[in-house]
Amino acid sequence: MPHTNGKSGNNRRKRKFDGENDSSFKKILREKRLMKKRKQELKQKEENMLDEVQDKYQEMLKKSSRTFHSFEDFPLSWKTLEGLKENEYVKPTEIQRDTIAYSLTGSDVVGAAKTGSGKTLALVIPVLEALWRAKWSPEYGLGALVISPTRELALQTFSTINAVGKHHGFSCGLVIGGSEVAFERNRISGVNIIVCTPGRLLQHMDENEQMNCDCLQVLVLDEADRMLDMGFSKQLNSIICNLPAERQTLLFSATQTRNVKDLSRVCTN
Numbered sequence: 001m002p003h004t005n006g007k008s009g010n011n012r013r014k015r016k017f018d019g020e021n022d023s024s025f026k027k028i029l030r031e032k033r034l035m036k037k038r039k040q041e042l043k044q045k046e047e048n049m050l051d052e053v054q055d056k057y058q059e060m061l062k063k064s065s066r067t068f069h070s071f072e073d074f075p076l077s078w079k080t081l082e083g084l085k086e087n088e089y090v091k092p093t094e095i096q097r098d099t100i101a102y103s104l105t106g107s108d109v110v111g112a113a114k115t116g117s118g119k120t121l122a123l124v125i126p127v128l129e130a131l132w133r134a135k136w137s138p139e140y141g142l143g144a145l146v147i148s149p150t151r152e153l154a155l156q157t158f159s160t161i162n163a164v165g166k167h168h169g170f171s172c173g174l175v176i177g178g179s180e181v182a183f184e185r186n187r188i189s190g191v192n193i194i195v196c197t198p199g200r201l202l203q204h205m206d207e208n209e210q211m212n213c214d215c216l217q218v219l220v221l222d223e224a225d226r227m228l229d230m231g232f233s234k235q236l237n238s239i240i241c242n243l244p245a246e247r248q249t250l251l252f253s254a255t256q257t258r259n260v261k262d263l264s265r266v267c268t269n
Protein backbone atom coordinates (compact mmCIF):
# COMPACT_ATOMS: atom_id res chain seq x y z
CA MET A 1 0.00 0.00 0.00
CA PRO A 2 1.42 3.39 -0.96
CA HIS A 3 2.48 5.65 1.82
CA THR A 4 -0.05 8.43 2.42
CA ASN A 5 -0.01 11.49 4.61
CA GLY A 6 -3.77 11.67 4.60
CA LYS A 7 -4.03 14.38 1.94
CA SER A 8 -5.26 13.73 -1.56
CA GLY A 9 -2.75 14.23 -4.40
CA ASN A 10 -4.40 17.38 -5.75
CA ASN A 11 -4.77 19.06 -2.41
CA ARG A 12 -1.21 18.35 -1.31
CA ARG A 13 0.28 21.66 -0.29
CA LYS A 14 3.34 22.63 -2.28
CA ARG A 15 6.26 24.03 -0.37
CA LYS A 16 6.55 27.68 -1.17
CA PHE A 17 9.96 29.28 -1.61
CA ASP A 18 9.81 32.98 -1.07
CA GLY A 19 12.93 35.10 -1.61
CA GLU A 20 14.24 34.63 1.91
CA ASN A 21 13.65 30.85 2.07
CA ASP A 22 15.18 30.47 -1.35
CA SER A 23 18.42 32.20 -0.41
CA SER A 24 18.81 30.26 2.85
CA PHE A 25 18.23 27.02 0.87
CA LYS A 26 20.94 28.06 -1.57
CA LYS A 27 23.22 28.95 1.33
CA ILE A 28 22.81 25.47 2.83
CA LEU A 29 23.57 23.86 -0.53
CA ARG A 30 26.63 26.08 -1.00
CA GLU A 31 27.94 25.19 2.47
CA LYS A 32 27.35 21.50 1.82
CA ARG A 33 29.29 21.73 -1.45
CA LEU A 34 32.12 23.60 0.27
CA MET A 35 32.26 21.01 3.04
CA LYS A 36 32.46 18.18 0.51
CA LYS A 37 35.25 20.01 -1.34
CA ARG A 38 37.16 20.62 1.89
CA LYS A 39 36.84 16.93 2.83
CA GLN A 40 38.18 15.88 -0.59
CA GLU A 41 41.08 18.36 -0.29
CA LEU A 42 41.95 17.03 3.18
CA LYS A 43 41.83 13.46 1.92
CA GLN A 44 44.13 14.36 -0.98
CA LYS A 45 46.49 16.21 1.38
CA GLU A 46 46.62 13.16 3.65
CA GLU A 47 47.38 10.91 0.64
CA ASN A 48 50.20 13.24 -0.47
CA MET A 49 51.65 13.27 3.04
CA LEU A 50 51.53 9.49 3.15
CA ASP A 51 53.53 9.32 -0.10
CA GLU A 52 56.00 11.99 1.10
CA VAL A 53 56.61 10.21 4.42
CA GLN A 54 57.14 6.82 2.79
CA ASP A 55 59.51 8.35 0.22
CA LYS A 56 61.72 9.46 3.12
CA TYR A 57 62.01 5.98 4.66
CA GLN A 58 64.91 4.82 2.47
CA GLU A 59 66.82 8.04 3.14
CA MET A 60 66.17 7.58 6.87
CA LEU A 61 67.70 4.09 6.85
CA LYS A 62 70.94 5.43 5.37
CA LYS A 63 71.43 7.79 8.32
CA SER A 64 73.07 6.93 11.63
CA SER A 65 70.58 6.88 14.52
CA ARG A 66 72.76 9.53 16.20
CA THR A 67 71.55 12.09 13.70
CA PHE A 68 67.97 11.90 15.02
CA HIS A 69 68.01 14.65 17.61
CA SER A 70 64.32 15.38 17.58
CA PHE A 71 61.14 13.44 16.72
CA GLU A 72 60.74 15.84 13.80
CA ASP A 73 63.86 14.28 12.22
CA PHE A 74 61.87 11.07 11.67
CA PRO A 75 59.40 10.86 8.80
CA LEU A 76 56.24 10.69 10.91
CA SER A 77 52.63 11.58 10.19
CA TRP A 78 51.55 15.05 11.31
CA LYS A 79 49.03 13.32 13.61
CA THR A 80 51.76 11.56 15.59
CA LEU A 81 54.05 14.61 15.57
CA GLU A 82 51.24 16.77 16.90
CA GLY A 83 50.45 14.19 19.61
CA LEU A 84 54.12 14.06 20.64
CA LYS A 85 54.37 17.85 20.75
CA GLU A 86 51.21 18.21 22.82
CA ASN A 87 52.63 15.76 25.35
CA GLU A 88 55.96 17.57 25.35
CA TYR A 89 58.00 14.75 23.84
CA VAL A 90 60.65 16.49 21.78
CA LYS A 91 63.89 14.46 21.83
CA PRO A 92 63.94 10.69 21.43
CA THR A 93 65.66 8.61 24.12
CA GLU A 94 68.38 6.16 23.09
CA ILE A 95 66.05 3.16 22.65
CA GLN A 96 63.61 5.32 20.66
CA ARG A 97 66.42 6.68 18.45
CA ASP A 98 67.86 3.20 17.87
CA THR A 99 64.65 1.32 17.07
CA ILE A 100 62.12 3.71 15.53
CA ALA A 101 63.93 4.03 12.18
CA TYR A 102 63.67 0.24 11.66
CA SER A 103 60.23 -0.31 13.11
CA LEU A 104 58.79 2.50 10.95
CA THR A 105 59.70 0.61 7.79
CA GLY A 106 57.66 -2.39 8.87
CA SER A 107 60.63 -4.58 9.87
CA ASP A 108 60.51 -6.86 12.88
CA VAL A 109 62.53 -5.41 15.75
CA VAL A 110 63.96 -7.00 18.88
CA GLY A 111 64.86 -4.21 21.29
CA ALA A 112 66.92 -4.52 24.45
CA ALA A 113 65.42 -1.93 26.76
CA LYS A 114 65.89 -1.44 30.48
CA THR A 115 63.01 -0.22 32.58
CA GLY A 116 62.61 3.56 32.43
CA SER A 117 64.44 3.85 29.11
CA GLY A 118 61.38 5.09 27.24
CA LYS A 119 60.33 1.92 25.45
CA THR A 120 56.62 2.77 25.72
CA LEU A 121 57.01 5.44 23.04
CA ALA A 122 59.39 3.17 21.10
CA LEU A 123 56.46 0.80 20.64
CA VAL A 124 53.57 3.28 20.51
CA ILE A 125 54.99 5.40 17.65
CA PRO A 126 55.50 2.49 15.18
CA VAL A 127 52.07 1.04 16.06
CA LEU A 128 50.34 4.35 15.27
CA GLU A 129 52.37 4.84 12.10
CA ALA A 130 51.77 1.30 10.83
CA LEU A 131 48.01 1.72 11.11
CA TRP A 132 48.20 5.18 9.56
CA ARG A 133 50.23 3.81 6.61
CA ALA A 134 47.66 1.04 6.18
CA LYS A 135 44.92 3.75 6.13
CA TRP A 136 43.30 1.86 8.99
CA SER A 137 39.71 2.79 9.55
CA PRO A 138 37.89 2.29 12.86
CA GLU A 139 35.58 -0.25 11.19
CA TYR A 140 38.52 -2.46 10.05
CA GLY A 141 38.69 -3.98 13.53
CA LEU A 142 41.85 -5.18 15.25
CA GLY A 143 45.06 -3.84 13.70
CA ALA A 144 47.56 -3.97 16.58
CA LEU A 145 48.04 -6.06 19.68
CA VAL A 146 50.31 -5.01 22.56
CA ILE A 147 50.94 -7.75 25.15
CA SER A 148 52.31 -6.65 28.53
CA PRO A 149 53.21 -8.70 31.59
CA THR A 150 51.19 -6.69 34.12
CA ARG A 151 47.98 -4.66 34.31
CA GLU A 152 49.94 -1.59 35.44
CA LEU A 153 52.24 -1.70 32.44
CA ALA A 154 49.28 -2.32 30.11
CA LEU A 155 47.49 0.68 31.60
CA GLN A 156 50.58 2.86 31.10
CA THR A 157 50.83 1.86 27.43
CA PHE A 158 47.08 2.34 26.95
CA SER A 159 47.33 5.90 28.34
CA THR A 160 50.30 6.74 26.10
CA ILE A 161 48.49 5.45 22.99
CA ASN A 162 45.47 7.57 23.83
CA ALA A 163 47.57 10.67 24.56
CA VAL A 164 50.03 10.51 21.65
CA GLY A 165 47.54 8.94 19.22
CA LYS A 166 44.78 11.43 19.96
CA HIS A 167 44.68 12.82 16.39
CA HIS A 168 44.58 9.39 14.70
CA GLY A 169 41.13 8.44 15.95
CA PHE A 170 41.92 4.72 16.38
CA SER A 171 39.96 3.03 19.12
CA CYS A 172 42.05 1.45 21.86
CA GLY A 173 40.91 -1.15 24.37
CA LEU A 174 42.39 -2.52 27.56
CA VAL A 175 41.97 -6.27 28.04
CA ILE A 176 43.40 -7.15 31.44
CA GLY A 177 42.64 -9.50 34.29
CA GLY A 178 40.60 -8.02 37.10
CA SER A 179 38.10 -6.22 34.87
CA GLU A 180 34.74 -7.57 33.70
CA VAL A 181 35.08 -10.17 30.92
CA ALA A 182 31.48 -9.62 29.78
CA PHE A 183 32.08 -5.88 29.29
CA GLU A 184 35.25 -6.59 27.27
CA ARG A 185 33.53 -9.35 25.28
CA ASN A 186 30.91 -7.05 23.79
CA ARG A 187 33.30 -4.28 22.87
CA ILE A 188 36.27 -6.26 21.60
CA SER A 189 35.18 -6.57 17.97
CA GLY A 190 35.20 -2.81 17.40
CA VAL A 191 38.64 -2.12 18.81
CA ASN A 192 41.62 -1.18 16.58
CA ILE A 193 44.41 -1.50 19.15
CA ILE A 194 44.23 -3.92 22.07
CA VAL A 195 46.60 -3.57 25.02
CA CYS A 196 46.40 -6.70 27.13
CA THR A 197 47.91 -9.18 29.54
CA PRO A 198 48.50 -12.70 28.10
CA GLY A 199 46.08 -14.72 30.26
CA ARG A 200 43.05 -12.53 29.61
CA LEU A 201 43.77 -12.23 25.89
CA LEU A 202 43.94 -16.01 25.53
CA GLN A 203 40.66 -16.35 27.42
CA HIS A 204 39.00 -14.11 24.79
CA MET A 205 40.69 -16.00 21.96
CA ASP A 206 39.31 -19.29 23.38
CA GLU A 207 35.83 -18.20 24.41
CA ASN A 208 34.85 -15.09 22.50
CA GLU A 209 33.76 -15.56 18.88
CA GLN A 210 33.90 -11.78 18.39
CA MET A 211 37.67 -11.80 18.90
CA ASN A 212 39.05 -11.65 15.37
CA CYS A 213 42.78 -11.24 14.71
CA ASP A 214 42.71 -12.07 10.97
CA CYS A 215 43.77 -8.60 9.83
CA LEU A 216 46.37 -7.95 12.52
CA GLN A 217 49.21 -5.71 11.27
CA VAL A 218 51.46 -5.38 14.32
CA LEU A 219 52.17 -7.56 17.36
CA VAL A 220 54.11 -6.05 20.27
CA LEU A 221 55.56 -8.12 23.09
CA ASP A 222 56.56 -5.76 25.88
CA GLU A 223 58.97 -6.90 28.62
CA ALA A 224 59.16 -10.35 27.05
CA ASP A 225 61.67 -11.61 29.63
CA ARG A 226 59.33 -10.69 32.48
CA MET A 227 56.40 -12.47 30.78
CA LEU A 228 58.51 -15.62 30.46
CA ASP A 229 59.73 -15.34 34.07
CA MET A 230 56.10 -15.07 35.17
CA GLY A 231 55.34 -18.41 33.46
CA PHE A 232 53.44 -17.08 30.42
CA SER A 233 55.46 -19.07 27.88
CA LYS A 234 52.63 -21.50 26.99
CA GLN A 235 50.05 -18.73 26.72
CA LEU A 236 52.34 -16.67 24.47
CA ASN A 237 52.92 -19.62 22.15
CA SER A 238 49.16 -20.28 21.92
CA ILE A 239 48.47 -16.60 21.21
CA ILE A 240 51.14 -16.43 18.48
CA CYS A 241 49.66 -19.57 16.83
CA ASN A 242 46.32 -17.73 16.57
CA LEU A 243 47.80 -14.72 14.74
CA PRO A 244 48.34 -14.24 11.01
CA ALA A 245 51.93 -14.99 9.99
CA GLU A 246 52.03 -11.93 7.74
CA ARG A 247 52.51 -9.15 10.30
CA GLN A 248 55.16 -6.99 11.94
CA THR A 249 56.47 -8.02 15.37
CA LEU A 250 58.20 -5.75 17.88
CA LEU A 251 59.71 -7.47 20.91
CA PHE A 252 61.17 -5.58 23.86
CA SER A 253 63.08 -7.18 26.68
CA ALA A 254 65.44 -5.92 29.39
CA THR A 255 67.56 -9.09 29.15
CA GLN A 256 68.31 -11.36 26.22
CA THR A 257 68.09 -14.79 27.89
CA ARG A 258 67.95 -18.05 25.94
CA ASN A 259 64.19 -18.21 26.44
CA VAL A 260 63.77 -14.69 25.04
CA LYS A 261 65.91 -15.61 22.03
CA ASP A 262 63.75 -18.73 21.48
CA LEU A 263 60.58 -16.63 21.70
CA SER A 264 61.92 -14.03 19.28
CA ARG A 265 62.83 -16.80 16.83
CA VAL A 266 59.25 -18.08 17.02
CA CYS A 267 57.56 -14.75 16.50
CA THR A 268 59.84 -12.70 14.23
CA ASN A 269 61.02 -13.12 10.65
Ligand SMILES: Nc1ncnc2c1ncn2[C@@H]1O[C@H](COP(=O)(O)OP(=O)(O)OP(=O)(O)O)[C@@H](O)[C@H]1O
Binds near residue numbers: 093113117119120156
Ligand atom coordinates in the same frame (compact mmCIF):
# COMPACT_ATOMS: atom_id res chain seq x y z
N1 LIG B 1 61.38 11.10 24.42
C1 LIG B 1 61.04 11.37 25.67
N2 LIG B 1 61.16 12.63 26.15
C2 LIG B 1 60.82 12.91 27.42
N3 LIG B 1 60.34 12.01 28.31
C3 LIG B 1 60.21 10.75 27.88
C4 LIG B 1 60.53 10.36 26.54
N4 LIG B 1 60.27 9.05 26.41
C5 LIG B 1 59.79 8.63 27.59
N5 LIG B 1 59.77 9.64 28.48
C6 LIG B 1 59.34 9.58 29.89
O1 LIG B 1 60.26 8.75 30.59
C7 LIG B 1 59.59 7.96 31.56
C8 LIG B 1 59.93 6.48 31.33
O2 LIG B 1 59.44 6.09 30.06
P1 LIG B 1 58.70 4.70 29.85
O3 LIG B 1 57.68 4.50 30.89
O4 LIG B 1 58.33 4.61 28.44
O5 LIG B 1 59.89 3.74 30.10
P2 LIG B 1 59.85 2.21 30.10
O6 LIG B 1 61.14 1.82 29.53
O7 LIG B 1 58.60 1.70 29.49
O8 LIG B 1 59.82 1.98 31.65
P3 LIG B 1 58.94 1.00 32.53
O9 LIG B 1 59.45 -0.35 32.23
O10 LIG B 1 59.26 1.46 33.91
O11 LIG B 1 57.54 1.24 32.16
C9 LIG B 1 58.12 8.26 31.43
O12 LIG B 1 57.77 9.19 32.41
C10 LIG B 1 57.99 8.90 30.04
O13 LIG B 1 56.94 9.83 29.99
